[in-house]
Amino acid sequence: MPHQQLLLSNQLCFPVYAASRLIIREYQPMLDKLGLTYPQYLVLLVLELQQLKAGLDQLITLLNR
Numbered sequence: 844m845p846h847q848q849l850l851l852s853n854q855l856c857f858p859v860y861a862a863s864r865l866i867i868r869e870y871q872p873m874l875d876k877l878g879l880t881y882p883q884y885l886v887l888l889v890l891e892l893q894q895l896k897a898g899l900d901q902l903i904t905l906l907n908r
Contacts, residue, residue, distance in 0.1 A: 867881045
């Protein structure tokens, strides 16, 4: 019998991977319409958040003048 810690049922990575696949499957119809992969979508989200933060930083600077 293999070591207990090597059993798939004892591995954290497997349920995390399975959850990730379920999440991506939920996003897939929207992503297909946009012609994006999930990693591309994540990059766009990060870029949007950076742009929003830059806009907020500029607004704060203007308000503090």
